[in-house]
Amino acid sequence: MEREKLKNIYECLFKDEVRKDEMEPPAAVVTLTHFLSSDKNPIILEAGCGDGRNLYLLSRMGYENLFGVDIIDHTNMEGVSYQQCSIDNLPAEWTGKFDCILCAAVIYFLDDPKQGLKEFRRCLKENGILVLTAHTKYSVFSLIRKVKMWLGFQSMSHLKGCHWDRDVEEYISMAESLDMKILYRSGFRTSYIYHKFSTISDRILKRFGYRFPVIRFRVNLPEFWNNFKSKHAYYSILVCHKGQ
Numbered sequence: 126m127e128r129e130k131l132k133n134i135y136e137c138l139f140k141d142e143v144r145k146d147e148m149e150p151p152a153a154v155v156t157l158t159h160f161l162s163s164d165k166n167p168i169i170l171e172a173g174c175g176d177g178r179n180l181y182l183l184s185r186m187g188y189e190n191l192f193g194v195d196i197i198d199h200t201n202m203e204g205v206s207y208q209q210c211s212i213d214n215l216p217a218e219w220t221g222k223f224d225c226i227l228c229a230a231v232i233y234f235l236d237d238p239k240q241g242l243k244e245f246r247r248c249l250k251e252n253g254i255l256v257l258t259a260h261t262k263y264s265v266f267s268l269i270r271k272v273k274m275w276l277g278f279q280s281m282s283h284l285k286g287c288h289w290d291r292d293v294e295e296y297i298s299m300a301e302s303l304d305m306k307i308l309y310r311s312g313f314r315t316s317y318i319y320h321k322f323s324t325i326s327d328r329i330l331k332r333f334g335y336r337f338p339v340i341r342f343r344v345n346l347p348e349f350w351n352n353f354k355s356k357h358a359y360y361s362i363l364v365c366h367k368g369q
């Protein structure tokens with residue numbers, strides 16, 4: 126899909142203010158903070174930050190050096206340096222700038238994801254880390270969304286032109302071919318049925334002032350389970366390390 130069209134769609138989607146204070150930290154943010162050292166000074170870029178909800182949570186946790194880029198216009202992201210640009214063409218002066226780059230649910234919009242990964246590598250400091258999440262090929266969620274798109278569901282319009290036909294192994298080998306080491310792989314929301322059940326019952330319970338118990342994302346799981354999740358969950362998560 127053309128970038129201008131995608132930009133317009135996302136600007137409309139993000140028009141409704143989410144109650145950021147009520148949000149649980151998503152798995153991408155939990156993973157990122159797990160891999161950062163305990164000081165709150167790392168320079169963090171969110172590549173494709175949308176309405177800035179992840180950056181907002183990070184600033185609430187005390188992180189101070191926050192940058193965001195996206196193709197959409199933003200005017201009110203407090204405490205964040207925002208630039209409007211594409212993740213596969215980051216500002217030239219950002220070479221070696223960041224301790225950490227988070228790219229959550231964006232890389233599959235690129236026709237050439239390797240160009241995006243190259244840009245991340247360029248903009249990371251030595252020993253910097255990249256946290257990447259993506260819908261991938263062997264996920265029930267991807268399949269269901271493909272069927273919905275095929276049936277013409279309006280709610281899927283922003284996803285036309287996404288590349289979900291890439292397996293997580295492709296992202297891994299792209300990152301490795303750029304001399305990045307995979308520190309961690311996993312995924313989140315593994316069961317479509319649980320996910321549907323919890324969102325429906327959550328809506329019902331909320332009316333009565335209750336909330337469905339949230340299953341908190343855990344980073345330290347057995348390796349076989351993380352490998353499985355990285356392939357089949359709603360989103361894959363990879364943590365890549367830029368060596369010296």
Ligand SMILES: C[S@@+](CC[C@H](N)C(=O)[O-])C[C@H]1O[C@@H](n2cnc3c(N)ncnc32)[C@H](O)[C@@H]1O
Pocket residue numbers: 131132135172173174175176178179194195196197210211212213228229230231234235
């Ligand atoms: C699913 S949202 C994810 C937003 C945010 N990362 C989050 O986790 O809440 C996808 C975002 O990617 C942005 N996007 C798509 N293609 C992009 C590109 N080439 N460069 C920068 N941002 C892009 C969209 O504008 C949208 O804000």
